[in-house]
Amino acid sequence: MSTRIITIIGFACVIGALAALEAVARRGTTRIPTLGQWLGYVMRPRTGRALILLGWLWLGWHYFAR
């Protein structure tokens, strides 16, 4: 197994873990917040809101403008 495959598996595992966290959180039986809940919490202050939106803009620039 090449290191490239290992890298891809690593990314897949992390992204899968994020998806699993969201699925578990949406069940409502755990204390894990959903993505929307913790994003909303972080975006309550103006600074957090600006930072998150800037991060969203950076993602767009990184993947679509470059």
Added chain:
Amino acid sequence: MTTDELTRWSGDLPGASRPPRTGWRRARAIVLGAGLTAYCWIAGATVPFSASALLSVLLPGAVLAVIACRFPPERIQPPERIDAVGFSYWAICIAALFEWEASAFRDNSPPWHPSLTELVNPLIAPHPLKSAAVLVWLLAGWGLVRR
């Protein structure tokens, strides 16, 4: 009064009519959806590292910034507090993702340790897929503005 009369829609009653707001909202949604789709299709056709590609990203960013600051939509009420242990699971996964990506960037994304960008770019290279990705990005931005 029979069951049929009870279940009859109010629009069937004499003198009643469908509220005009529903039709207007539907028309507005259709126009917005068509405009959004057209914009994503155009943005998906831009060449990377070009001025048009940069503009296609900055323009919706500016629009959402204006909406967030001047015309904020009805926001989804955020929770008053969040469980720290529950959030730590998210933090660990996101930190792992950033570290994995950063290490690839540090090594200049060699073939044996590609960055997430190097893996995603071929997937969104086709025009329809890139347009779909732009649409997802725009919808995510709108979702963030509503938070």
